[in-house]
Amino acid sequence: MNARPGPGDLLIVDRAASVQFAGERALRLRVVSVCDRPTYDGWVWLTGYVLDRRGAATAKREVFVRLAGLRHAPATMPPPRAGRHNADPPETPPRGHRRPRTHDREGRRTAAPPPHAGRRTPGPPAVDSEVSRRPAGTDGAR
Template sequence: MTARPSPGDLLAVDGRASVQFAGDRALTFRVVSVADQPTYAGWIWLTGYVLNRRGEATAKREIYVQLAGLRPAPPPDGTSRRAPRSRRASSHALRPDQRGAASGDRSGLRTGAQAG
């Protein structure tokens, strides 16, 4: 990958990108930002998240790597290219006594129609 990475790119960072990531120190990295500051020719500062095998962010890092050594990473195990589902409960999944809070009524009080 000699093209400049963009936010959202998923990269395999290993010894080809920098000796500090050689061997068992290799990582999968999701780019958040790319620094515009001048560096040595062919090198770049990236900010992003280290991902585990399930695709979960485990640490935010800023790394200094060689562009020529970066490679696109395959999607992490157990993930698809689809966006993750929202975990927010919908009102139909709530008990009748919980629906007031889900619809924006945060008072915890029931009206006469709800109390029955």
């Protein structure tokens, strides 16, 4: 590859790109940026994320490599997990159903609400106002 890579390119960086990446030190790099500072002819500074076998980023690196030694890596999808292709879709809650809030507005975790939260429960029994105004010990009989 003699063309400059661009952000988003997935490259194999091995001994052909620089001796420091020989053997097991070779890596797959997802390019984030290409530095514009002047370097030796045919060399370039790349910033990117090192990807593991599953395609997950493991480290951010800045590497000085030879353009002629870079190769595009095949874009491989991670293997599907066993049993996932036959899984039933998740059950959707009924319309209007709200889950109890588990985080406050600042994103801090809060205690789960009690199981009866949100339900209306009857209050204390109503008290007759006339009976409650009588002095203690009187039953109201004359």
